[in-house]
Amino acid sequence: MTRCVLCPNPASEAHHFVTRARGGTLTVPLCCRCHREIHRGNRTVIYLLTYWLRTRGYDTDIKYIVGKIYDPDA
Numbered sequence: 001m002t003r004c005v006l007c008p009n010p011a012s013e014a015h016h017f018v019t020r021a022r023g024g025t026l027t028v029p030l031c032c033r034c035h036r037e038i039h040r041g042n043r044t045v046i047y048l049l050t051y052w053l054r055t056r057g058y059d060t061d062i063k064y065i066v067g068k069i070y071d072p073d074a
Contacts, residue, residue: 004031
């Protein structure tokens with residue numbers, strides 16, 4: 001079973017880094033708790049996800065990510 005990329009729990013959901021509506025295809029496996037915290041705007045969890053993506057070579061901008069969570073139409 002795949003593990004959540006942010007904690008040792010089993011991953012039960014896939015988080016789209018860029019929303020599907022905006023053409024996003026990159027997903028990361030998360031447990032329901034971490035996924036919920038990202039969508040609630042928990043900055044600690046968002047920073048952890050950003051770090052995980054950066055260590056795998058993805059170009060991430062934390063200001064962009066946090067901005068999209070708080071203002072999806074920006």
